[in-house]
Amino acid sequence: MELRVLEGVFDANRKIAEENRELFRKHGILAVNLMASPGAGKTSLIDRTLALLRGRVRMGVIEGDIASSVDAERVKAHGVPVVQINTGGACHLDAAMIRQALDHLPLDELELLIVENVGNLVCPAEFDLGESLKVTILSVAEGHDKPLKYPLIFTQTDALVLNKMDLLGMGDFDLGALRNTVLKMNPDVTIFELSCRTGQGLEEWAGWLERMVRGREGHS
Amino acid sequence: MELRVLEGVFDANRKIAEENRELFRKHGILAVNLMASPGAGKTSLIDRTLALLRGRVRMGVIEGDIASSVDAERVKAHGVPVVQINTGGACHLDAAMIRQALDHLPLDELELLIVENVGNLVCPAEFDLGESLKVTILSVAEGHDKPLKYPLIFTQTDALVLNKMDLLGMGDFDLGALRNTVLKMNPDVTIFELSCRTGQGLEEWAGWLERMVRGREGHS
Numbered sequence: 263m264e265l266r267v268l269e270g271v272f273d274a275n276r277k278i279a280e281e282n283r284e285l286f287r288k289h290g291i292l293a294v295n296l297m298a299s300p301g302a303g304k305t306s307l308i309d310r311t312l313a314l315l316r317g318r319v320r321m322g323v324i325e326g327d328i329a330s331s332v333d334a335e336r337v338k339a340h341g342v343p344v345v346q347i348n349t350g351g352a353c354h355l356d357a358a359m360i361r362q363a364l365d366h367l368p369l370d371e372l373e374l375l376i377v378e379n380v381g382n383l384v385c386p387a388e389f390d391l392g393e394s395l396k397v398t399i400l401s402v403a404e405g406h407d408k409p410l411k412y413p414l415i416f417t418q419t420d421a422l423v424l425n426k427m428d429l430l431g432m433g434d435f436d437l438g439a440l441r442n443t444v445l446k447m448n449p450d451v452t453i454f455e456l457s458c459r460t461g462q463g464l465e466e467w468a469g470w471l472e473r474m475v476r477g478r479e480g481h482s
Numbered sequence: 483m484e485l486r487v488l489e490g491v492f493d494a495n496r497k498i499a500e501e502n503r504e505l506f507r508k509h510g511i512l513a514v515n516l517m518a519s520p521g522a523g524k525t526s527l528i529d530r531t532l533a534l535l536r537g538r539v540r541m542g543v544i545e546g547d548i549a550s551s552v553d554a555e556r557v558k559a560h561g562v563p564v565v566q567i568n569t570g571g572a573c574h575l576d577a578a579m580i581r582q583a584l585d586h587l588p589l590d591e592l593e594l595l596i597v598e599n600v601g602n603l604v605c606p607a608e609f610d611l612g613e614s615l616k617v618t619i620l621s622v623a624e625g626h627d628k629p630l631k632y633p634l635i636f637t638q639t640d641a642l643v644l645n646k647m648d649l650l651g652m653g654d655f656d657l658g659a660l661r662n663t664v665l666k667m668n669p670d671v672t673i674f675e676l677s678c679r680t681g682q683g684l685e686e687w688a689g690w691l692e693r694m695v696r697g698r699e700g701h702s
Contacts, residue, residue, distance in 0.1 A: 299520045300603050300632060301624025328604060330630045351634070353573065353604035381631065382602055383520050384548060384573035403623030403646065404521025410550045411601065412520060414571070426623065429652060433679060459653060
């Protein structure tokens with residue numbers, strides 16, 4: 263009986279996710295669902311990406327958090343449209359929350375919408391938001407065994423951003439082992455190695471994201 | 483209607499948690515619910531604690547993960563009783579999972595049971611396992627703003643372990659701000675600053691844990 267309830271939740275979510283996807287398509291928006299553990303660097307990556315792609319891509323942001331608006335404040339400083347969702351306890355965003363947030367964004371003006379999910383490697387992977395791309399960040403400080411423990415998110419993600427590369431060598435993070443594990447689970451994943459702190463590798467990431475925006479426009 | 487289902491889940495969990503709590507009391511076991519983000523250092527802290535308290539406290543471990551048994555293997559090397567729970571997707575442990583695991587542990591021989599929850603700062607805080615103490619780890623690499631974003635776990639926790647103190651100064655972690663935020667939410671919390679990597683601060687943590695085990699025996 264419990265399972266039936268859960269299926270109901272997932273079915274309902276999927277339906278709204280498809281509506282979101284159609285809305286993104288109609289407006290020519292590339293929507294990125296950005297997922298990671300707490301503290302892996304989601305807001306920092308958004309911060310850096312907004313700075314790098316300023317003038318190149320028209321961007322908007324949805325910030326998802328259990329509570330607080332510290333992330334939205336940080337994004338607002340870039341002068342881009344941003345909506346903060348406070349889930350009030352829920353450990354992930356769902357499609358209905360995104361649907362609501364979209365009412366407060368100038369969709370016609372956007373080419374790229376970055377959605378920062380709640381910090382969590384588990385539940386966000388189970389809820390389709392209608393996004394065009396899933397991007398997962400793993401911080402080098404978290405350890406290379408994470409894909410073994412949280413397989414779903416690493417299997418589904420379109421891109422994996424290894425952040426805090428400046429900390430490589432400070433712990434026992436094994437980059438080769440990480441790449442092997444992830445590529446075995448998800449052979450098509452694009453992996454970026456960067457550091458939001460030092461700036462290393464950021465231009466490659468931003469360039470890829472810009473190409474995804476342009477490629478999408480070319481196709482529609 | 484959805485809310486009613488959730489309340490049902492929490493009620494059912496609470497009932498089993500009370501049974502677990504009674505079982506721990508009967509056997510004189512201090513049960514610790516160890517929670518943190520993925521990669522904050524839960525298994526490393528258990529690893530270090532087992533080594534430090536060996537011969538001083540009779541310990542057992544329950545390892546909770548979505549998938550894999552890498553953590554249990556690591557614990558087994560210490561020669562202590564360990565049970566691995568694979569939640570198969572669930573993002574937190576619940577009381578019923580613990581109840582099942584207890585059937586496979588020699589409860590009469592244990593004084594301290596450490597339960598490593600699934601790496602997640604959200605849902606584990608919502609499910610009482612029947613534990614005697616909640617301990618939360620925050621890694622310095624995660625940033626000092628985490629209590630603002632995940633308030634429940636930091637409000638409830640009996641002890642907060644700041645791990646990876648050797649990385650302090652490598653990022654912008656503000657120790658004073660962290661302490662202020664947490665103590666405002668949770669004035670009774672005991673805070674430890676340590677590094678599982680360098681060993682810094684570990685004896686204080688282990689000594690405190692041992693005193694909690696003995697104090698409990700004194701009271702019962």
